[in-house]
Amino acid sequence: xxxxxxxxxxxxxxxxxxxxxxxxxxxxxxxxxxxxxxxxxxxxxxxxxxxxxxxxxxxxxxxxxxxxxxxxxxxxxxxxxxxxxxxxxxxxxxxxxxxxxxxxxxxxxxxxxxxxxxxxxxxxxxxxxxxxxxxxxxxxxxxxx
Numbered sequence: 001x002x003x004x005x006x007x008x009x010x011x012x013x014x015x016x017x018x019x020x021x022x023x024x025x026x027x028x029x030x031x032x033x034x035x036x037x038x039x040x041x042x043x044x045x046x047x048x049x050x051x052x053x054x055x056x057x058x059x060x061x062x063x064x065x066x067x068x069x070x071x072x073x074x075x076x077x078x079x080x081x082x083x084x085x086x087x088x089x090x091x092x093x094x095x096x097x098x099x100x101x102x103x104x105x106x107x108x109x110x111x112x113x114x115x116x117x118x119x120x121x122x123x124x125x126x127x128x129x130x131x132x133x134x135x136x137x138x139x140x141x142x143x144x145x
Contacts (some may be wrong), residue, residue: 018055018056020056024049031052031054034084038083049068050066061084063093063095064080064081065080065096065099066080067100076113077112077115078097078112078115080115081096100112109143110143111141113134113140114140117137
């Protein structure tokens with residue numbers, strides 16, 4: 001059903017969670033249910049263009065993410081990161097973000113952009129993880145090789 005299981009990187013939560021990467025056209029399974037729980041939407045028109053991530057703990061979905069490829073501009077776009085409400089502020093969103101950054105590096109992206117949408121919580125989270133304000137809707141992080 002889902003494309004590839006692998007352990008979360010070297011972060012402190014790596015022994016507790018697994019991340020599944022789901023490519024466009026593959027079954028989104030639990031991602032849709034969790035997206036509806038977190039964001040209030042189930043599907044949207046970007047599902048066919050991005051790589052979706054599902055973080056699970058003990059087989060239970062706990063967080064999601066989605067990145068979009070922008071090869072014309074040598075960048076990736078972080079479109080969504082969401083964590084179940086009762087599990088927030090425990091580093092889980094950072095684990096999802098770290099996985100996204102690993103994907104960006106493996107794609108040799110020069111820049112990663114993230115949607116902040118003027119949300120101060122999102123902006124603070126992204127700044128803590130090395131992103132810089134672009135225009136309060138977008139945050140950016142340059143990658144150097």
